[in-house]
Amino acid sequence: MNASTLSASHCGVVHFGDLDCEAVVLTTGERGYVRKQVAKLLGVHENNTGHRFRQILADFSPKSLSELDKFESPISLPSGRRAQFFPAGVITQIASGVIDAALDHTLHRARRKLVPNCMKIMRSLATTGEVALIDEATGYQHHRAPDALQELISKLLRQSCASWERRFHPDYYRALYRLFNSRYQGHEQNPPHVIGQITLRWVYGPVLPEDLLGEIRNRKGISQKHHQWLSEQGLAHLESQIHAVTAIARSSMSYADFKRRCESAFAGTPLQLGLLAEELAEVA
Known part of the structure; x- marks a missing residue:
């Protein structure tokens, strides 16, 4: 060029x-x-x-x-x-x-x-x-031309549920457990409910529009995880957010400090379907 x-x-x-x-x-x-x-x-x-x-x-x-x-x-x-x-x-x-x-x-x-x-x-x-x-x-x-929800779903979601693979590194859980003065013992450990809430709010929430999260909830079974329905493009967005949340958790003094930092970094206008679809079209 x-x-x-x-x-x-x-x-x-x-x-x-x-x-x-x-x-x-x-x-x-x-x-x-x-x-x-x-x-x-x-x-x-x-x-x-x-x-x-x-x-x-x-x-x-x-x-x-x-x-x-x-x-x-x-x-x-x-x-x-x-x-x-x-x-x-x-x-x-x-x-x-x-x-x-x-x-x-x-x-x-x-x-x-x-x-x-x-x-x-x-x-x-x-x-x-x-x-x-x-x-x-x-x-x-x-x-830009308008984009439909179905086009976004076809880019970020799989047609069927993938087999489970580890997507959240132990460092992610260690950083979060530290905020509650607890120690992560390994993936066999059943994480507290608050960890799941943090993951949905600050990992999935900022990178996937609510319409897309709703589509995943409609598709997935009880034992399935959200990330098992994500395409390679969807997983790339997820992994980037996991890194960001891990870094914030590791540098936070307490859970209250972590929450304030996440609210400052990620809260605000919900992610728009059209903007995300346009972004994916550009990198395809």
């Missing part, structure tokens, strides 16, 4: 908590950001060569480098200004990778300063997908 021939039809500012990043939609419909602002968003103090930023991409999202090279030439913004384009989708991979490395205690000490910004990014994206955030900021949402 020759980015020198491309221009942005819509432009705006996406808010990741108290962090801002200039977002654009190309005339081709592709969403993304002004590249130098992405480095600033992540907390990377960049030099003129962009070496530090590319190294982070290589470590946490290596496949994105080839995608980035497609947009090596500047694009034209509506204001007439020219800037380098950074495609949507990569920010999530980087932020998730940084947080995972921090939880696994494998994050290099020099990069620990990236964690706070990455947490803010993941909390924002757990509530609203990247494409929806960009469309809202740029006004492009008014140009």
